[in-house]
Amino acid sequence: MLRERRRFLYPIPTRHPLPSQWPTGKPERKPLSRNVTALTAMTFLIFVSALALLAPVVAPAHPMQVNTAAQLTSPSRTHLLGTDLLGRDVLSRLLYGGRLTLGVGLLAAAVAALPGLMLGLIAGFSNSWIDSLITRTMDVLLAIPYLLLALTIVALMGQRLEGVAFGIGLAGIPGTVRVVRAAVVSVRQRPFVLAARSVGCTGTRILWRHILPNVAGTALVIATLQVGWAILNASALTFLGVGAPPGVPEWGAMLNEGRLYLREAPWVAVASGSMLTLTVLAVNLVGDGLRDAIDPRLRV
């Protein structure tokens, strides 16, 4: 009888095409050494950074050297990526610009990560009113569009690349605090924290010696992803006319310049635009790789 009923409720399984092998376990850690995509991206980033650092050695020309005889020449043997409106060598500008673009990204990520980590640690670990104070403040800041924050800070600090990095970094703090705080809250419930407390560790010691090491990985993942985010936003600010001062070979500024004579000389915009995209993509892939290796359940 029961058997009959079951058949009625659930028709006899027929062969349905499976979407694929569906996952059966929770996401697992995947060491970086086995992550081909992340390793490729990392190699690319190391290559680009090395070239940018060695720009004075490897660049065929000075990035600001104007050559009115060679305006907007197409890529050739003397100018591998062509020249721009003022006859400056695009490849050299790209190499020198890499220092600025990557520098802005790293500086902004540092500006976002360090205060963000501190505030997140304090918020996640302290008693309720400090926690709510920090969390509410960050929620208020999150409701203000980050572009407005960054724009305002850049407008106050003047049109310099450091200002851009600071503006973007400060605008990135609330997001960092949110993620770090969540990580701290989940770590402080684990048994080893209770064990540390029961043998008489002070709160400060628990925070520094037991909780910080356990959320550092998460913070690293966030900081890495923020490098890419910062590079993108620096180029957006430049595009809106508040980023890099004119003439500076920052990639976003080059893209912006190249836009003006895109029809005549597409190589300027194409070279800088593709480098921007590839670099940010590589940074994000490395960030994802780190996440899979350190904290696979992190949602970012």
Next chain:
Amino acid sequence: MLVRAGAPPQAIAERRAQIGWDRPLTEQYARFMWSTARLNLGESWITGRRVTQMLSEAAWPTLELALGAMLVAILVGAGLGTLAASFRGTWLDSGAMIAALLGVSTPVAWSGLLALLIFSVALGWLPPMGSGDILHLILPATVLGLASAGAIARLTRAGLLDVLTEPYITVARSKGLPGRLVLARHVWPMALPPVLTVIALQFGFLLGGAAVTEAVFARQGLGRLVVEAVLSQDLPVIQGIILLSASVYSLVNLAADALHWLLDPRVRE
């Protein structure tokens, strides 16, 4: 309306008194709240026009753009995420996720430029500049939408994978439900809330993206108003924009939370 730098102190003091900056902060705040409550946000220091009027004029094109972009982002993001989750570990998964990352990693200025070149200049399918009808909206909305589709795709994939590993999914599969039915009936409704949250959070990103998109496609809108207001230090307009965007952001997030409450009976208890 603004006093020139280096103007005589008397002129500066006069101007400060005119704006009310010589009053105590608490009084200034009370005045601001009182006029805001009556929907009076003051006048622009640069153009002298009423801020509420400037905002309402700029808000519509941006709302259009934001809704269009959200539609694109949700369709593409949810599609890629579902594809990646149901084919986890295959080349379809990594392909979809790299495509999503590529969308996140491309500067809107660059993708907008490429889209303009390909679809307006080379193929001539869509109008390049300006705003107005739906044809003018397609390119900007797609460019902006693809930039925020990545985040939605990643969250969708992670959320679906979380649910797919639950025992009741194994039950649904073992009683013979076809895969797409399991996805539609058992997986998606449970995976939806976090995705809704990230969609709501994307609204904060949209205004920033809209500023660049509006500049690329020569559209009017809030994004351009923000940039102009900040660069010309037009404080009443900046205040108005912050008030408007923070309200929209809070409302959208409130709506996402309410939907979460409606969708997931576990939250209600």
